[in-house]
Amino acid sequence: MNALLAAVREGRSADVPGLLATLGAQERKAALAELKALRSEVRGWDWDRWDEQERVRSALLVAGTGCHTGAAALAAWLGARDLRSPANPPYEVLLDLLKDRKTSWLGDLAHRLAGRASTAQDDFPLIQELVRLSGCPVPTTDGFVHGWAEAMCPARGAGPGALREDPHVRTLVPLLFETAELARSLAVHDDPTEPRHWPTALADLAAEGVVERSVLVERCVLRLLRGGRPGEMRFLLRLLRRLALSAQEEHAFAAEWAAMAADGLSTVASHAQGVLGRLAERGELSPGALSDVSAAVLFRPEKKLVRGQLMLLGTVLGAAGGAVEDARVLLPVVAEAFGHPDIGIQDRALKLVGRHLSAVDEDVRAELAEAAAQVGPIHRQAAIALFGELPAAAGTYEEILPPVPLPRRLEPAPASVAELVEQLVALRPEADVAAFERVMDGLVRFAHRDRERLTEALRDALADRWWFDDAARQATERRFLSHPNGLDVMAAALLGKVSAKTLNRARSRPARQNGCVHAALEHTQCTRMWEAAYFAVTRPLPFLLSTPTWHTGTLEPDELLERLSVYRRLGVTPGPADFGQALLRVRRTGETAARTAVAAAGLGTKEADWFANWLTAPEPVPTALRVRMDGGPASSGPEDRHEGARQLIHETRERWSVRREFPASLHWLTWAQDISRTECSHWASVDLRWSAVLPQDRETLAAWQLGGVLATAVDEMRGNASCLPALAEAEGDAGPALHRLLACGLGARHGEDRMSAVDALLVLAARGQLDSALLGRELAELALQGTVKLNRLADAARAAAVTGAYATTWAVLAALLPPLLGAAPGPRGLAGILGVAAECTEQCGSAVACEAAGAGLMDRLAALAGKRASSDLVRQASRLLVALGR
The missing domain is CATH 1.25.40 (Serine Threonine Protein Phosphatase 5, Tetratricopeptide repeat)
Structure with missing residues (x-):
C-alpha cells in the first residue's frame, strides 16, 4: 500500500495498475482513505505546482478506480472535476481494472456515468465498453447520445458501415432529435453534396430500412417545430431535403408547417x-x-x-x-x-x-x-x-415618452451579519452602484460594531475563495496589492489573509501620471476599497462618508454634513480617499447646498471647513474639460484604423488646491489628460460604477467613456453601451460629449447595445434634455466617416419610434438627413433611414413633422424623388415628401 501511495504522490500513473494487483480488499479500502486525503491536499496546492498537480491527479484517478467498491462512489470519483485533466482519462487502463467486476455492477456504473451531464459525452468510450461487457440496456441520456453522435460522425472517420452495424442505432438515432440541444457533430459538414455528413448518412439508413423512415421524418419535423439555434435548424432542413418528403408525408404535418x-x-x-x-x-x-x-x-x-x-x-x-x-x-x-x-x-x-x-x-x-x-x-x-x-384618422397625434425616472434612494446597509454575508457572496463584478455600495458600507459598519461575529460568518461563507488558503500568503498579498478584487480585499483583511502593511502600501500609491484616465478611475475605486480594508483592521470607521444617497451615486449635502457631525462627536478622523470621494459625489447646487455650506462652516473641523469651501467654489473639478474628435476619413492601417474617430483629447486645468487637499489617489483630476485609443488599454471596456465617481459631472463622464462606447460601433465590441441609461439618469450638463456618446451607441453592432442607447435617448427626451438637432448632426458626422452604419442606425431609430416617440425620432432624423442627402455618393443604407423617417412623419402627421423639417431638406428630397429611377431610395424619398405634405 505504501508503494502505491508513493507512486500516486510521485504521479507515476503507469505503475499504479501493477501495484493495485498486489493488494487485497482490505488493503485497497485502507488505501482509499489515504487517496482521499491526498486529493484534499492536492486541491490546496498553489498554481505554480500545476504540472505536478496534473500528474498526481491522473494517478489518483486510476488508483481510486481500483480501490472503490461502490458503483455510485466510483462514478462520483471518475466524474470529479478536480481529478480530471484537459486530456480524457486513460479509458483502456480503467477498463482493465474493472473488467473482473460483476456484470450488474458494471451496468450500474455505466448508467451512473451516463447520468453525469458534465462528463458523460467525454466518457462515452468507457460507458460504451461497460455497456458491452455488462449487456445492460443502452443509456439514453443527452450526454451519452451526444457522445455516440461524436463517435459515429461520418465526417470524423466513421464509415457508413459503422453506423449500419452499430447494435444500438435504431434506439439512438431517434434520440438524436430529443436532446435538449442537438449534438454539435450533427452539423460538422454543411455542404449538401458532401457524402460524409449526418443528413446523407441518416437518409441512407432510412432508405436501407436500418432506421424506420416514418420515425425519422416525424422526429425531424417535430424538432423543427420545437425550434433551436440556427445551426441546428440548418441541419434539420438539410435532412428533410435529403429525405425528399412525399406529398402524403407533407400533408400529414400540415398543422406543424403552419406553426413553423x-x-x-x-x-x-x-x-x-x-x-x-x-x-x-x-x-x-x-x-x-x-x-x-x-x-x-x-x-x-x-x-x-x-x-x-x-x-x-x-x-x-x-x-x-x-x-x-x-x-x-x-x-x-x-x-x-x-x-x-x-x-x-x-x-x-x-x-x-x-x-x-x-x-x-x-x-x-x-x-x-x-x-x-x-x-x-x-x-x-x-x-x-x-x-x-376612406375613413378619417381618429384623433390627433400624441407623443408617448417614458415616465421621467425618479432617483431611487439607497436602502440602508444590511441589518444583520447573516444578511450582509449573503449579499456579499451574491455580489457580482458587474453589480450596480446601489448593490455594491450597500455591501461595502455594511462591511465597514459591522467591522466597527461586531467584528468577531462578522469574521466568523465570513470564514464559513468564503472558505472556497482563492485567497482563503494560508499556503500562498505571499502570492495572495501580491495580487491584492495590484487589485482589490472587488470587496474580497475587505473580507480577506478581516480574516487576516492580507496584512495592514500591504493595505497601507496599496492605499498610499498615487495613480500613474503617464497612465490613461480610465486607469485613474479604476485606481480611485481601488484605493477607496484598500483604504476601507486598512481601517477595518487598524481603527474601524463607524460608517463611510461617501456612501451615496441615490442610486446614481449622488450624495446629498445635508447627509454628508450629518455624517461629519457624527465623526466630530466620536472623534473620528475621516479616511482621505473616502472623504475625497464624498466631495466628488455631493450635490453642489440648490438651496440645500447653500444652507449646508453655512452650517458646515460652523462645525469647526478641517474637513467641514473644506466641505463648506467646496460647496461655494465657483467651478467643479475637473474644470474646463474640452472634448474634440478629429474628423476626416479613417485610415486602413493596422494601428491607425478609424483614426478620425479614435483621437479623444481630454484636458483639465491645473487645480493646485486639489493637489494640496485631495489624497494622492485623486491628484490625477488636476492633470491634463491626453488619451487616444491607440495608447489606452481601457478603450474597449466600460465600468458601470465609473459614473459614481463623478455623478454631478455627466459631460465629463461621457467624454471618459466615449472610447468604450465607440468600440461598439467601430470594433463591434459587445456590452459597452450599457452605461448609457445610467448616464441619461445622472445629473449635470447634457452636452456634446453625451450626445456623441449616444450617437455611437445608436450605431452599435449588437442589438442589446443599440437598445441601451435607445433607452437613454428616450429618457433624455422625457427629461427635456435631448438636443435633437445636435444628436442628428453628430450622427451625420459619424455616418459620413463610416463609423456608424446606417442600417444599424435605422434599426435603432425604428425601435425608438415604435415606442410612441415618433416626433422625437423624426426631430433627430430631420437634422441627420440634410448632410447625408448632400453627400455624393449617398451613403449605403440611406433608403432605410428615409423609410424610418417617412414612417415617423406618417404617424405624427405633416403638421408636426414640418416643424423640424427645413427648406434645405425639402429641396434635397425633391431632387432625389424627381430622379427617373425605381430604386428603393427614390421610392422612400417620394414617400417622405408625400408624408410631409409635398
Whole structure:
C-alpha cells in the first residue's frame, strides 16, 4: 500500500495498475482513505505546482478506480472535476481494472456515468465498453447520445458501415432529435453534396430500412417545430431535403408547417411556407387554414416572408377563379398588409385586393375600406380610387415618452451579519452602484460594531475563495496589492489573509501620471476599497462618508454634513480617499447646498471647513474639460484604423488646491489628460460604477467613456453601451460629449447595445434634455466617416419610434438627413433611414413633422424623388415628401 501511495504522490500513473494487483480488499479500502486525503491536499496546492498537480491527479484517478467498491462512489470519483485533466482519462487502463467486476455492477456504473451531464459525452468510450461487457440496456441520456453522435460522425472517420452495424442505432438515432440541444457533430459538414455528413448518412439508413423512415421524418419535423439555434435548424432542413418528403408525408404535418411559418426562424418559416404552397396547389389546404397562417405570417418582420405569403394568397385566389367564398375569407387577411411599414408590401396588397374586389359583397368591401385607411400617404390616392372616400384618422397625434425616472434612494446597509454575508457572496463584478455600495458600507459598519461575529460568518461563507488558503500568503498579498478584487480585499483583511502593511502600501500609491484616465478611475475605486480594508483592521470607521444617497451615486449635502457631525462627536478622523470621494459625489447646487455650506462652516473641523469651501467654489473639478474628435476619413492601417474617430483629447486645468487637499489617489483630476485609443488599454471596456465617481459631472463622464462606447460601433465590441441609461439618469450638463456618446451607441453592432442607447435617448427626451438637432448632426458626422452604419442606425431609430416617440425620432432624423442627402455618393443604407423617417412623419402627421423639417431638406428630397429611377431610395424619398405634405 505504501508503494502505491508513493507512486500516486510521485504521479507515476503507469505503475499504479501493477501495484493495485498486489493488494487485497482490505488493503485497497485502507488505501482509499489515504487517496482521499491526498486529493484534499492536492486541491490546496498553489498554481505554480500545476504540472505536478496534473500528474498526481491522473494517478489518483486510476488508483481510486481500483480501490472503490461502490458503483455510485466510483462514478462520483471518475466524474470529479478536480481529478480530471484537459486530456480524457486513460479509458483502456480503467477498463482493465474493472473488467473482473460483476456484470450488474458494471451496468450500474455505466448508467451512473451516463447520468453525469458534465462528463458523460467525454466518457462515452468507457460507458460504451461497460455497456458491452455488462449487456445492460443502452443509456439514453443527452450526454451519452451526444457522445455516440461524436463517435459515429461520418465526417470524423466513421464509415457508413459503422453506423449500419452499430447494435444500438435504431434506439439512438431517434434520440438524436430529443436532446435538449442537438449534438454539435450533427452539423460538422454543411455542404449538401458532401457524402460524409449526418443528413446523407441518416437518409441512407432510412432508405436501407436500418432506421424506420416514418420515425425519422416525424422526429425531424417535430424538432423543427420545437425550434433551436440556427445551426441546428440548418441541419434539420438539410435532412428533410435529403429525405425528399412525399406529398402524403407533407400533408400529414400540415398543422406543424403552419406553426413553423408563423413562429419559426426565418429559414424554417421559408421552408414551411414552400410546403404550404405545395399543399395549396394540390387543394389540401382549406381557405380557413390558409387565412389563419397568413394572419400570422403577414405580421412577421421579414419582408421576404410577407411578400411570399402575399404571392401564395394571390395564387390561391387566382386558382379559385373568382370564387366568392375564397375571396370573402382571404381578402380581409390580405388587408392586414395595408398597415405594413414597407410601402412595396402595401402596394402589393392593394393590387391583390383590387384584382379580386368584385368577388365580395358590400359588407366585406366596407371592412376592406376601413383597413385601407392604414396605408401610407403615398398610396392613399390609389386606395381612394379603389374604395372611394376612406375613413378619417381618429384623433390627433400624441407623443408617448417614458415616465421621467425618479432617483431611487439607497436602502440602508444590511441589518444583520447573516444578511450582509449573503449579499456579499451574491455580489457580482458587474453589480450596480446601489448593490455594491450597500455591501461595502455594511462591511465597514459591522467591522466597527461586531467584528468577531462578522469574521466568523465570513470564514464559513468564503472558505472556497482563492485567497482563503494560508499556503500562498505571499502570492495572495501580491495580487491584492495590484487589485482589490472587488470587496474580497475587505473580507480577506478581516480574516487576516492580507496584512495592514500591504493595505497601507496599496492605499498610499498615487495613480500613474503617464497612465490613461480610465486607469485613474479604476485606481480611485481601488484605493477607496484598500483604504476601507486598512481601517477595518487598524481603527474601524463607524460608517463611510461617501456612501451615496441615490442610486446614481449622488450624495446629498445635508447627509454628508450629518455624517461629519457624527465623526466630530466620536472623534473620528475621516479616511482621505473616502472623504475625497464624498466631495466628488455631493450635490453642489440648490438651496440645500447653500444652507449646508453655512452650517458646515460652523462645525469647526478641517474637513467641514473644506466641505463648506467646496460647496461655494465657483467651478467643479475637473474644470474646463474640452472634448474634440478629429474628423476626416479613417485610415486602413493596422494601428491607425478609424483614426478620425479614435483621437479623444481630454484636458483639465491645473487645480493646485486639489493637489494640496485631495489624497494622492485623486491628484490625477488636476492633470491634463491626453488619451487616444491607440495608447489606452481601457478603450474597449466600460465600468458601470465609473459614473459614481463623478455623478454631478455627466459631460465629463461621457467624454471618459466615449472610447468604450465607440468600440461598439467601430470594433463591434459587445456590452459597452450599457452605461448609457445610467448616464441619461445622472445629473449635470447634457452636452456634446453625451450626445456623441449616444450617437455611437445608436450605431452599435449588437442589438442589446443599440437598445441601451435607445433607452437613454428616450429618457433624455422625457427629461427635456435631448438636443435633437445636435444628436442628428453628430450622427451625420459619424455616418459620413463610416463609423456608424446606417442600417444599424435605422434599426435603432425604428425601435425608438415604435415606442410612441415618433416626433422625437423624426426631430433627430430631420437634422441627420440634410448632410447625408448632400453627400455624393449617398451613403449605403440611406433608403432605410428615409423609410424610418417617412414612417415617423406618417404617424405624427405633416403638421408636426414640418416643424423640424427645413427648406434645405425639402429641396434635397425633391431632387432625389424627381430622379427617373425605381430604386428603393427614390421610392422612400417620394414617400417622405408625400408624408410631409409635398
